[in-house]
Amino acid sequence: MTTQTPQPPRADVADVSDVLAELAALDDPKVRAINERHGDDHGVNLTALRAVAKRLKTNHELAQHLWATGDGAARLVALLIARPKLFGADELDAMLREANGPKVHYWLINYVVKKSAHKEALRQRWFDDPDPAVASAGWELTTERVHKNPEGLDLPGLLDLIEQQMKDAPDPLQWAMNETLAQIGIHHPALRARAIGIGERLEVLKDYPTAPNCTSPFAPTWIAEMVSRQG
Incomplete structure (x- = not known):
């Protein structure tokens, strides 16, 4: 009998909207002001952001949808829940060129690209x-x-x-x-x-x-x- 690897749950618009709403609720103007001085465009404490990603667990499709929103905090969550080996070289190249802020850039390189065959x-x-x-x-x-x-x-x-x-x-x-x-x-x-x-x-x-x-x-x-x- 052939066994199939379980697939992550399919991401839909509601999943993305829920995550965006949760991140918006966590946005702190003081954190945002500090981050913006360093070139980042979000106001979510990174400990809280990591907790969101931990709850969502690995979900590559949801990660792709979150990245596509362009939201800085959502992109950080996306990088934490993605499967690095599923990204193609051209996809990673495009992601780097549109990375918004040094934190997204750093996490993309260190959490995704460095784990990629490309x-x-x-x-x-x-x-x-x-x-x-x-x-x-x-x-x-x-x-x-x-x-x-x-x-x-x-x-x-x-x-x-x-x-x-x-x-x-x-x-x-x-x-x-x-x-x-x-x-x-x-x-x-x-x-x-x-x-x-x-x-x-x-x-x-x-x-x-x-x-x-x-x-x-x-x-x-x-x-x-x-x-x-x-x-």
């Missing part, structure tokens, strides 16, 4: 994109490879690009390139001195305000701190 193809597609937000995603995926799977990467070539481009790169591309620089310095001792030297010359994020007990994003400081923890 991750490497998308890294290469996005890396040199003229849109800085899209290119930053390519660098974010490159940072992961630098740390976890560097075979085949031209690490000296990446340092060349960082040295040439990072100083004048716009946010969030500059931040993503800086993360790649730091990870090269942390995980690749043969290139550590060069990575630190690039960071010291460019001085990107040197004066970035850092909370107590947090590591500065300034690459030379970041590299030194993380290497010291390696014992």
